Amino acid sequence: MANTSADKPNIRQVARLAGVSHMTVSRVLNNYPHIKESTKRRVLEVIEELDYRPNMAARALATQKSQRIGVLVESAVEFGPTSTLRALEYTARAAGYAVSSIALSDDEISPQEAVDNLTTQGIDALCVVAPRSSSIAALRKISIGIPVLVVKPDRDPTFLTVSLDQQGGTTLAVDHLVSLGHRDILHLAGPLDWLDARARERAFHARAKSWGVRERPIVVGDWTADFAYDFAKGIKELPDYTAVFVANDDMAVGLIHGLADRGIEVPGDLSVVGFDDVPLSAHVLPPLTTVRQNFRALGGAIVDLLRAAVEDREIPRVTRIPAELLVRSSTAAPREAKR
Structure with missing residues (x-):
């Protein structure tokens, strides 16, 4: 039997279990600044535990946004790119965003074809994970029209960037x-x-x-x-x-x-x-x-940056995420x- 709306967790249940107000849960989901890190972490843990999903259709109607991030992954089989994608999906899901991804490995699809495929899905932003220099050069020639973030070690004059150190x-x-x-x-x-x-x-x-x-x-x-x-x-x-x-x-x-x-x-x-x-x-x-x-921290930083860009908020200043x-x-x- 299909779940009814009464069976699904709601924002007030999240708030009760996290010990905060439903407005605080909403602010966490919308990445408002000035929320204590411990509070944010507790809310996200409850969201994951309950498998809570915000009503994306209602939010999309209200904001004219699809709440979807597109991801180009240079290779879906290497540990680093795969771990980054998994962490990005985890953080995006907790924030009410969906993720669509395409792998560029083995030259089976060009960057232009991959971008076209993702943009036809109505993505709000694009992330490029573990890129090769040739892929970045190809992306510079494509008019994308949405915020683009590249996971790369150095800053870039064209794209948003974030990286592990x-x-x-x-x-x-x-x-x-x-x-x-x-x-x-x-x-x-x-x-x-x-x-x-x-x-x-x-x-x-x-x-x-x-x-x-x-x-x-x-x-x-x-x-x-x-x-x-x-x-x-x-x-x-x-x-x-x-x-x-x-x-x-x-x-x-x-x-x-x-x-x-x-x-x-x-x-x-x-x-x-x-x-x-x-x-x-x-x-x-x-x-x-x-x-x-720290791929979990990297995924969180990617989502924070892209959400700020999509929602016309101040772009967070992200330093390189330290290694151990x-x-x-x-x-x-x-x-x-x-x-």
């Missing part, structure tokens, strides 16, 4: 290795047409240079464990470098596997640091030291220091 996360990784005594570190980078990979690569070189770490050519990967495994299997003998900073956890796990097959111990012979903190990174052998990114280093067992002092 790629430079800060990379700095944490390099500083950790240097603190252990490493002065010869290889960087296994992601594909450099991805803006996040380029940001990590630049940050690595800048921080390594500041510490006097040996400069050596980077290895450019493709984000996959298979690439890093094959790279490690190709190592003929124990290399001069004593640590590897890897641009994502998938490649770090593949690297550790390949090194083990070559008889090279981690961290006894080589220390390895990843980036992302994928769920399995704590359970590989050895457990992976890595940089954790998780030290596990894949890093140790360099082998020379142990002799």
Whole structure:
């Protein structure tokens, strides 16, 4: 039997369980400023618990807005983009917005076709997640006519931007290795047409240079464990470098596997640091030291910015969302220091 309106949770039930007025719930849903963070969090938790959905049809009639955000995701299979999209959907849903997404992976659809597909759904704003430089260049040529936010490390003259702190996360990784005594570190980078990979690569070189770490050519990967495994299997003998900073956890796990097959111990012979903190990174052998990114905070910042733009409110000033280093067992002092 279909649910009747009486079966569905309403705003007053949310208010009662959260211990606030229904006006406070409304203000949280509409992202009003000056609401205590603890109050906002409590209201959003109750909304999620009750699976409360504002009456989007009524709101759309009143505001002439569809309450829908369109998302272009460069790849729907990589951990970072997928986690960002999931966090964005969670926050948008709690705020009464729907999300429509399209993946640009494998060149099956062009940016123009993707934008056309989303705009025909009546989206109020567009978000681009984990873009490549080529995708940004294509978007600049498209007249979109709605607020556009790009998740990218640097500010942009055309689009709204927000990002996780790629430079800060990379700095944490390099500083950790240097603190252990490493002065010869290889960087296994992601594909450099991805803006996040380029940001990590630049940050690595800048921080390594500041510490006097040996400069050596980077290895450019493709984000996959298979690439890093094959790279490690190709190592003929124990290399001069004593640590590897890897641009994502998938490649770090593949690297550790390949090194083990070559008889090279981690961290006894080589220390390895990843980036992302994928769920399995704590359970590989050895457990992976890595940089954790706060995707929940990123999703919230994206929705806050786009809602402010759609609703003609002041755009929040968003700084880069900080990263966190998780030290596990894949890093140790360099082998020379142990002799």
